[in-house]
Amino acid sequence: MATDTATKQMADTTDQTGEFDAYSIAEFCRRHSISLQMFYKLKDQGLMPLTFRVGTRVLVSKEAAAAWRREREADALEETSGE
Template identity: 75%
Template sequence: MARPEVTGRKQFNAVDAADAYSVEEFCARHRISPQLFYKLKPQGLMPVTFNVGTRVLISREAAADWRRARENAARASHQGVS
């Protein structure tokens, strides 16, 4: 198979197209460790999860909401510092 940089075609990434991520996929995508995820989840600092059978998943929308909330919290803390 030809490399995308040679063909100019974008490579399909199934994780990017997913409607929901596993905890491991979410952590890898956001460059945090699963340990940090499970440490911050009880504090309400991680996205909402849902179960499908025994799997714990995070919807694309919940991940986007989480990123937005983290950005807003960072913005608010920076505005409070003069």
């Protein structure tokens, strides 16, 4: 029975596509094909998405990840149009 409850709770944290509403740092990196080292290097430069804590976990919301991608795309567009 405990497994059924845990499965139901996990299902409640996903959207209609079955994706989670927030990603761990490792999941974010995997989804965006970057290394953990690159994540922390860019985070130190202020170039990573906002994160938040839940207990000891550090998460990136789906919305923050999408905003980060838009910012990176805008930066890339600026760089190419400025050449």
